[in-house]
Amino acid sequence: MRIDEVQRQRDAALAALDAVDDAAALEAWRTAALGRASAVAALLGQIKAVPADERPAFGAAVNAARQALEAAFEARRAALEARALGEALGSDRIDVTLPGTLPPRGGLHPVTRALRRICRIFADMGFQVYQSREVETDDLNFTLLNTPPHHPARDMQDTFYVTDDVVLRTHTSPGQIHAMREHAPEPLRIILPGVVYRNEKITARSEIQFTQIEGLAIGEGITMADLKGTVENFVRRLYGPDRAVRFRASYFPFTEPSAEVDVSCMLCGGRGCQICKGGGWLEIMGCGMVHPTVLANGGYDPDRFTGFAFGGGVERVALLRYGIDDIRHFWANDLRFLEQLR
């Protein structure tokens, strides 16, 4: 009889739970069905009135009813939560195509980027960076590099003069003399990046200021074959493993034998295009074996030591890499240029 009452109360509460449809109603139901004032609590309060022999069965029935209600509550709560999450996921959508949020972006100058690539490649071959001053004596810029006054090779380089004896360096080669005199008779393996100056008209193809990088290796067994191997390795790492490299005879007063280095055009693959003027080759650097006079001026005995040197323009590396058509972009500091190439 009393057990019937327990079951009836349970069924009534379960029926009420069916109508519960949100979190507030569920909480109200829990208070009503399982709280202190609930029917289950009231039934449990009556246990002392139950005859002793029926008490175990009654108690068990009430507990079973409470567990059933708690289980039903949990199930309902989970169902409601799942439904709410589902609705939230459906409505909390964002436009993932809106631009991302970024701090302002900085960037390196393209010449710095090119220089870093070059320096990294040479660093792997044991070349260390050496830098020196930009205003030089005529002696260091020319004479000690086997280019005495009135030497025809001086026509190759139009020079800015500060006085008769002081020039803006026309190449980073004075650094070769500085480095040699600093380190002779140690072997030497350096690269010399830096700003150099030429008195030329500023056009799309020529500048008064540009960045050069030279290399110098001196030792007791350095050969022209080493020069070729070093330059080939560099060129293929910089421009790609499939590039053909060509050495041809040329003239610089500070090296002998001297060579120009051409690389097969990376834009047309050597078939000939506008960039390589149809020839399929691009001139990228000059090089040669350090002239004995220069070795001696640097403090190395030419009978014991040999060396090679090479040099080229850094802007040209960026020009070729990005297809830049006008060298005047480099020092204009126009953000529309710099931000494209950083």
Add this chain to the structure above:
Amino acid sequence: MRVVLSWLKEYVDLDGVAVETLVERWTQAGLEVEGVERIGDWWDRERLLVGAVTAVHPHPNADRLVLADVDYGAGAPHRVVTGAPNLLPLREAGALDRPLKVVFAREGVELFDGHAAGWHKVVLKGRPVRGVMSDAMVCSAKEIGLSDDHEGILILDDGAPVGRPLADVLGDVVVEVAITANMARAMNVVGLARETAAILDRPLRGVDPATGAPLGGAGAEGRGAPRAAGSTPPPAPAATAVVADDAGDLCAVAIEAPDLCPRYTARLVRDVRLGPSPEWLRRRLTLAGMRPIKNVVDVTNYAMLEWGEPLHAFDHDKLVARAGGGVPRIVVRRAAPGERMTTLDGVDRALDGDTLLIADAAGPVAIAGIMGGADTEVDDGTRHVLLEAAAFDFINVRRTSRMLKLTSESAARFGRGVHPALAETGAARAAALLSELAGGRAVGTVADAYPRPPAPVLVTLPLRDIRRTLGVEVPVDAVLGILERLAFDLTHHVDGATGAITAVEAVVPPHRMDVALPVDLIEEVARVYGYDRLPGTRMADPLPPQRDNPTWEVDEAVRDALVAAGLQEAISYRLVAPRAEARLVPGAGDADAGGTPEHVTLRNPISPERAALRRSILTGLLEATAGNLRFRDRVALFELGRVFHPRPGEALPDEPRRLGVVLTGAAEAAGWRTGGGRKLDFYDAKGAVERVLAALEVDAAWSPGRHASFHPGRTAEVRSGDAVLGHVGELHPLVRRQWGLGDDPVAAADLDLDALERAAGRVRPFRPFSVYPAMLRDLAVVVDEAVAAADVEAAIRRAGGALLADVVLFDVYRGAQVGAGKKSLAWSLTLQAPDKTLEGKVADGARARIVKALERELGAAAR
């Protein structure tokens, strides 16, 4: 240099050598080919032929047209109608005694339209002209694309073979070759022929030793010269010319400056008739890039282009007249002080004491090696020509040419060095050509002053040095062959024991003035052997000691720190206008444009805008900022580089390395989530610099400072110990205006990279951090405006002691609540014990101690 291949082939046998091969081998061996021009490669071999006009008749219906009978080797002459102005005078001539060689074009051939402006090709079609059928024509130079001359038909030389395709007669190839400073020997046809013969291992063709004329060759065929084999022996360096006994009556030469003129020869050619040169010579000069003028001048140019010996032609009668009818006495001397002369370009020139003159009793007649004088110039009345062939000191020629700003083909050659031994041949060649082409009578050399024959140059090359330099064993036979082909006279040094050749002693031929050292010979071997035959090896030499390069590393770390802080690297011209730099200082916007003593100024700038080296790293950055603000609302730039400060009494300036930063405009990039419109200011520049200091591990202190370009109340000095690292500030409003930078603040930094490098690398050792919970306490204090936030923070840290783990300023307030002249600084304190959980009352106690200290030390009041 423009190399005319038909001309070159008169001196070197290139039969069967493709132009492409020549181009490739020249380029490999140091004669860089910059272009190839093929003359007449499009000419129709069937329809464009050498013809001979055998008769000219009047046109029955037109006064300004004639009928020409042209023999083109096909039996009966072909009749064409033409209005060529140079045939019109022959309209009544009928059969010609001396047929005129012309370019004959048959129907269907493609030609340039001679009448239209510009260059348009048209196909020749037969049509009646005033009632007479014309299905062929005789061509002008323009119609076959040789030049823009359409004033008449092209008349070929009499020797032109009738019926031959024009391509075989006038067709040619011109190769543009870049001549480097060491290749002066190849700046002429004969010299290039020698080079080519050596490079390609081809035979040279023979030369008549008396006249320098080629004895045969492909190109000479058209001129009827005989073919012969032979070689071009270099002239002996010290041999003087045979001078006729009576020559002293014709001309005398005295060299007063033998240091500048080792040799001067004169040759006389009598009874020349001035006039135009023959077509073949005009054509060659044109193809070689020189303008034909008249035969005497053309011949001297031709001989110069061919042999590399610049020649000058004097009018002998004028010299005689200047000598008062006596014997012209030529003196080679330095110019006297104040001496002047008018060169043949009509310019009156002031000479200096190092200018070498060719003079006679009446004064200068030429600037040696550069240009002749107007007074003794050859003209239409000239009868006898005195040819000068000499040698001059190349340095002096270069110096004078530069001093006078006067260049010439002659100066270009003498300026690179012409050996005295070459004088004879060049002059002989010209004299022979004058006899042949201008009806002259070559008398021979009338004077040869040769005070200083150069000693023969001997160079000994140990063969092992070839391997030592090149890194590859070039076979001895190859070495000997190459040097011999290049006309070095070799003596072998042989090892007595093995019989092997250990060294060669080379007598350097006179045309090789670039060879004096063993390495010069190694280069010869390498470039002719072929650089492409050298292997590419990795250096086997020991690696040198490897060293740190703090300068480079600091520069790179600074760049990375600033890029990470959102700044863009700039690189500016280091050459600026001193006037622009004056704008870096308030109120100096309209300063004098001239250079100031504080700048390193150029003697030869390209423009006033690029006349001096910058003193400040800010110059380029501000210029860039002004430029970019025209289309950007945010500019954040930095630059690293040298600035240049002259040092009194020193030849070379100081070149300190500086770091510049400029920030202006919107603090945030415009975007859909940004807003508030905060502008970049001092604190953004300070933040960027703090990033740099952190990256370099510099302990720095900030205090109010002064900088000439900055706002006096918004400038900080950054120090590390006693060293000033530089300044951070906002531009002075006047400086901002002087640079046209708008109304927003422009924050900037001007830092000393050398000082930063010295201060860098103060490593702070690791401090263990507490694992116990921290207590947070806020603290707002009111202080006088004059009290620096840094002093408040320092006092907080002192009073907080070991428990104070961190302190952050989170608000600065000014206003009614704190009163005028005061400010409220709100701090967030993090208190933490290293060894236990801190109790709240301990944290409160610490905060109270801090408040007391601030009240006592700074007169602060807690809010």
